[in-house]
Amino acid sequence: MANPASGNGGAPAAGGPGGTATLESPLPRPGDPAITPELVEDHGLSPDEYAQIRRIMGREPTFTELGVFSAMWSEHCGYKNSKRLLRLLPTQAPWVIQGPGENAGVIDVGGGYALAFKIESHNHPSAVEPYQGAATGVGGILRDVFTMGARPVATLNSLHFGDLDIPRVRYLFGGVVKGLGDYGNCVGIPSTGGEVYFDRGYEDNPIVNAMCLGLMRKEDLIRGTAEGVGNTLMAVGARTGRDGIHGATFASEELSEGDDEASRPQVQVGDPFTEKLLLEASLELIASGHIVGIQDMGAAGLTSSGAEMAGRSGTGVEMDVALVPVREQGMTPYEILLSESQERMLVVAEAGKEDAVREILEKWELEAETIGSVTATGSFRVLEGGVAVADIPALPLTDGCPTYERQGAEGDDVRELREMDIAPYVEPPGGLEDAFLRVVGSPNVASKQWVYEQYDTTVRGNSIERPGGDAGVIRIPGTNRGVAASTDCNGRHTYLNPRAGAMGAVAEAARNVACTGAVPMAVTNCLNFGSPLKSHIQHQFREAVLGMRDACAYLETPVTGGNVSFYNETDGKAVYPTPVIGMVGVIDDVEAVVRYAFRDPGDPILLLGANTGELGGSEYLYALHGLVAGEPPPVDLPAERALQRCILAMAQLRLLKSAHDVASGGLAATLTECCLGRPRTGRSVGAAVRFTDALSDTALLFGEDHGRVVLTCAPEDEDRLLRHAANYGVPCARIGTVTDPRAPLEIETPSSRLRLESETLRERYYGVIPDIMNQ
Amino acid sequence: MTRFTVEVLVTPRPGLLDPQGKAIHHALSSLGYDAVEDVRVGKAIYLEVAAATPEDARERAEEMCRKLLANPVTEDFRITAAEGDGAGR
Amino acid sequence: MTRFTVEVLVTPRPGLLDPQGKAIHHALSSLGYDAVEDVRVGKAIYLEVAAATPEDARERAEEMCRKLLANPVTEDFRITAAEGDGAGR
Amino acid sequence: MKVAIITFPGSNCDQDCHRSVELACGSPRYVWHRETSLGGADAVIVPGGFAHGDYLRPGAIARFSPVMDAVTRFGRDGGLIVGICNGFQVLCEAGLLPGALLRNRSLRFQSHHCRMRVERTGTPFTSTFREGQVLGMPLSHADGNYYANPETLADLEAEGRVLFRYCDARGNATAEANPNGSLHNIAGIVNARGNVLGMMPHPDRAIEAVLGSVDGLPLFESLVGAIARKEVA
Numbered sequence A: 001m002a003n004p005a006s007g008n009g010g011a012p013a014a015g016g017p018g019g020t021a022t023l024e025s026p027l028p029r030p031g032d033p034a035i036t037p038e039l040v041e042d043h044g045l046s047p048d049e050y051a052q053i054r055r056i057m058g059r060e061p062t063f064t065e066l067g068v069f070s071a072m073w074s075e076h077c078g079y080k081n082s083k084r085l086l087r088l089l090p091t092q093a094p095w096v097i098q099g100p101g102e103n104a105g106v107i108d109v110g111g112g113y114a115l116a117f118k119i120e121s122h123n124h125p126s127a128v129e130p131y132q133g134a135a136t137g138v139g140g141i142l143r144d145v146f147t148m149g150a151r152p153v154a155t156l157n158s159l160h161f162g163d164l165d166i167p168r169v170r171y172l173f174g175g176v177v178k179g180l181g182d183y184g185n186c187v188g189i190p191s192t193g194g195e196v197y198f199d200r201g202y203e204d205n206p207i208v209n210a211m212c213l214g215l216m217r218k219e220d221l222i223r224g225t226a227e228g229v230g231n232t233l234m235a236v237g238a239r240t241g242r243d244g245i246h247g248a249t250f251a252s253e254e255l256s257e258g259d260d261e262a263s264r265p266q267v268q269v270g271d272p273f274t275e276k277l278l279l280e281a282s283l284e285l286i287a288s289g290h291i292v293g294i295q296d297m298g299a300a301g302l303t304s305s306g307a308e309m310a311g312r313s314g315t316g317v318e319m320d321v322a323l324v325p326v327r328e329q330g331m332t333p334y335e336i337l338l339s340e341s342q343e344r345m346l347v348v349a350e351a352g353k354e355d356a357v358r359e360i361l362e363k364w365e366l367e368a369e370t371i372g373s374v375t376a377t378g379s380f381r382v383l384e385g386g387v388a389v390a391d392i393p394a395l396p397l398t399d400g401c402p403t404y405e406r407q408g409a410e411g412d413d414v415r416e417l418r419e420m421d422i423a424p425y426v427e428p429p430g431g432l433e434d435a436f437l438r439v440v441g442s443p444n445v446a447s448k449q450w451v452y453e454q455y456d457t458t459v460r461g462n463s464i465e466r467p468g469g470d471a472g473v474i475r476i477p478g479t480n481r482g483v484a485a486s487t488d489c490n491g492r493h494t495y496l497n498p499r500a501g502a503m504g505a506v507a508e509a510a511r512n513v514a515c516t517g518a519v520p521m522a523v524t525n526c527l528n529f530g531s532p533l534k535s536h537i538q539h540q541f542r543e544a545v546l547g548m549r550d551a552c553a554y555l556e557t558p559v560t561g562g563n564v565s566f567y568n569e570t571d572g573k574a575v576y577p578t579p580v581i582g583m584v585g586v587i588d589d590v591e592a593v594v595r596y597a598f599r600d601p602g603d604p605i606l607l608l609g610a611n612t613g614e615l616g617g618s619e620y621l622y623a624l625h626g627l628v629a630g631e632p633p634p635v636d637l638p639a640e641r642a643l644q645r646c647i648l649a650m651a652q653l654r655l656l657k658s659a660h661d662v663a664s665g666g667l668a669a670t671l672t673e674c675c676l677g678r679p680r681t682g683r684s685v686g687a688a689v690r691f692t693d694a695l696s697d698t699a700l701l702f703g704e705d706h707g708r709v710v711l712t713c714a715p716e717d718e719d720r721l722l723r724h725a726a727n728y729g730v731p732c733a734r735i736g737t738v739t740d741p742r743a744p745l746e747i748e749t750p751s752s753r754l755r756l757e758s759e760t761l762r763e764r765y766y767g768v769i770p771d772i773m774n775q
Numbered sequence B, C: 001m002t003r004f005t006v007e008v009l010v011t012p013r014p015g016l017l018d019p020q021g022k023a024i025h026h027a028l029s030s031l032g033y034d035a036v037e038d039v040r041v042g043k044a045i046y047l048e049v050a051a052a053t054p055e056d057a058r059e060r061a062e063e064m065c066r067k068l069l070a071n072p073v074t075e076d077f078r079i080t081a082a083e084g085d086g087a088g089r
Numbered sequence D: 001m002k003v004a005i006i007t008f009p010g011s012n013c014d015q016d017c018h019r020s021v022e023l024a025c026g027s028p029r030y031v032w033h034r035e036t037s038l039g040g041a042d043a044v045i046v047p048g049g050f051a052h053g054d055y056l057r058p059g060a061i062a063r064f065s066p067v068m069d070a071v072t073r074f075g076r077d078g079g080l081i082v083g084i085c086n087g088f089q090v091l092c093e094a095g096l097l098p099g100a101l102l103r104n105r106s107l108r109f110q111s112h113h114c115r116m117r118v119e120r121t122g123t124p125f126t127s128t129f130r131e132g133q134v135l136g137m138p139l140s141h142a143d144g145n146y147y148a149n150p151e152t153l154a155d156l157e158a159e160g161r162v163l164f165r166y167c168d169a170r171g172n173a174t175a176e177a178n179p180n181g182s183l184h185n186i187a188g189i190v191n192a193r194g195n196v197l198g199m200m201p202h203p204d205r206a207i208e209a210v211l212g213s214v215d216g217l218p219l220f221e222s223l224v225g226a227i228a229r230k231e232v233a
């Protein structure tokens, strides 16, 4: 689904446009259930919404039409409860080629190339069946990208789970990671990064968001439109089955003919091999010039792809469901229109080019069937063996969904937590060293090697920076140019203060990109929340959007699309508000990419940015005290922008030997990672670090203040770096020196001295997740 | 206690896409086996269990299936045998 | 021609390490199923075949096994059933 | 010095191999799996990926692709063939190499850096390496656990047909250095005649310093050199 952040907000057309009158109106189909208020309610439509549907139609809708409306006016497709707020997001910049509203956003990355990118949630399917749910999530996001004409070159993800000591969480986590991996690996797309958080706030509702980056020559961009009256609609790819038919709850007997209820599974199974074929075939089709539009049959399948393509081009479509290749017998129009079977596309072929299209698909052992055509009627018209079963004005279907903006208020429980005095918890119960090892060994901070080694990270030979550092960097094939990407959202921060948390997610994602030497360019987002019908969720959503707006505007990283996932709750308990940010950036020369690990003994270590010691919402409080409390770190946007500009300038001058941002787990985590280096290939070094800040040891080592990066450079470049920082007005101080391979990490503060052996840190940092998962 | 071999067959639920079955079907067709009309692929699991009676062995196996061996969302299971040692090897 | 369902069971050859079986065994043990002494995991493949007789169906399946369905280096196969339509579903 | 790179519908590393051959000064060309001829190629690479989705068993379906008859004939005639990762699996299934690749001991897909020792130089695939040289390169597979029956294994060892063995940084073939459970830490083998190589790690992903390793490039240089020597002989 397209995120209508800048939605064109078309007012619903009054009544059906002219032209439809000459065609016969659909009649109820034999076997259709009667439309009752209960049936309408089961379809997730309010009485008011139903009244509006009747006004649009000028009559009672048929059962099939009701299904179509229910899908298109669902939260997922219609953005009922988010559209108005999303319009506040900045969406423009000179480099934005395609903003919100398409399958994926597109930006100009220079050298004649464009980058298509998008993130999407698959939370609920992953909670039901983690392996298939996650796998099909990857499939969907790949299709969103290659339907723009771009070849997928990298995937990322953002995962949030409950605590790993719970067996079901381990099952979900293991299944999701395997599902993401197996699917992307088979299609042959390297994974370049992501994030995983564990917190009890996600125990019943895991968050599984998948992101994809794709590259194309600028002139190859194609959109999901149904242009050209008389052009041909073709269903391409896998056959349509009864999978994932939209969430109506009535008895199954009314739905299907003759089949038992077990034949309508809610789970969709992914077929990555078919996806790979579909990817190659689609790119070949687009390059052939035989087609004018293409779109994934994703959520709400044929319905949303057909209606959206017509809606975008102001045309109509007419299709006959009897022509759609099906996997099962006896499927009704309702089922065919709403099926969410995977690995399918809707293609608009130029009239007369159908055979050429079929030929390309055949090469890839796929089917392409003509199912209808583009019309001038402006309506979404569906036949079954020539008999009309649905005829709906397309524009109101796609743009006429009623939107709501409810007033929300902060929940009292959250306010209490945020305002809680955390001072009593600042003293670590078992001493500083114990606290250090527990923070570094907390699954949130510890290495995600166990995760990303299940993903192919090197296929296709362009992975410049693989998972494990700040942002992934992928080279544009055949050039020296690279694109960087990072996904970020600290759900604890957004829970305690959605506005500051969302700003922080944008700031952190941009900082991660900047640390590699790439310029942050644009954002895709995935907004994972509870029920929008609740006041405190509305409040969270609004605040998060506003925080994202401010940060994206200030950092000049417009939002080009994304996804909203509401109703992430179980038994009335919602997930933490989790606005995941997927940030992309560009670097001109991948040889200049900056890595995160310390390199050579004797190199000076500098801290860019100021320590303020923010412990609110920190990993320290959670790992040592089980607390989610306090005011999370604020974002100083001007300081953040200066820091990022400064680091980019340093990278461009090739003054940096390493750069690593400070996030979860504070300086303790960052210094540990810098010393340990990459697993398997890296070389651990020690460091001698000394802080003089007038902060408590805990605040200094574990504070998660934004706007900080740990750098190293060659000894002779230290002065230049300091002068640079002064020019940008960014605090910068030398905090220490890199020491010998395998030497300890030694930290001195005004009140303590710590000496952490390399082997101890390694065991904690690399060992904890494998130990839990292999138990 | 005797040792029994319990054969557990775990199959994808009807209606669910079975990409593996589909691919094998496709391969068999291109090898000329046109008479094959459908293929579905599941798992065959052989458990060597110490139990007092065959029924006992089956019962335990059934519990294991529900708990671990089969995924109730996507798979059905059948317990087809509880014989002496080493069957199904 | 009648339609038969042929059940093909493909199992790792004895003596061969079966990491999947080992993992399931381990998981069952940690769930407290101490009575399980060994686990081996193979594939269950159901073929819907049009054939004149059950024997005919089995024979064809055997050929398919030798050609494609089983790897002779690592796997044994057994054809255990050729029944009417839809069995093993 | 034409090198045919076989492309199955699910091949993912065909482009990586193409670039590797180019960097080694050979002339790569893709051969689609439905072709029945290798177009006069001097050597063949079967690249990595998921040839036909790797359903059933990796390589099991691919071996019936039309092009495999030509590849098999080419191999039986002494032509040089390299199978990398999925290509190794395909060659085993096709009977061009002995043994089989089972599921990794971890049961997980594994994608990470590995080290392997060059066991023998002076072959068409290893002439530019040093004996005992420790190479570092990525591996990326779910089924790389090499298995062969005891007789086959004994033959492989006795005839010096194990070309690459997983090892640690010092070159010791230890159990810890074995990523997937392969018998005898086997990472790559050749057939009895010595003209067909199969290996699990990816030399095709170790051809540029900016990507972390150039240890794979000599393999392609050896291959191209062997063809050239044959040409002038």
Ligand SMILES: Nc1ncnc2c1ncn2[C@@H]1O[C@H](COP(=O)(O)OP(=O)(O)O)[C@@H](O)[C@H]1O
Pocket (backbone or CB within 6 Å): A156, A157, A158, A159, A191, A192, A193, A194, A195, A196, A444, A445, A448, A451, A452, A466, A467, A468, A469, A470, A471, A472, A487, A488, A512, A661, A663, A664
């Ligand atoms: N689910 C995942 N998939 C792939 N890579 C991941 C995943 N989770 C974490 N990583 C990688 O591990 C590294 C550390 O992640 P994280 O702790 O989230 O870093 P940061 O705090 O800098 O964003 C990053 O390089 C990230 O890409």
Ligand SMILES: [Mg+2]
Pocket (backbone or CB within 6 Å): A469, A470, A471, A512, A660, A661, A662, A663
């Ligand atoms: Mg970071």
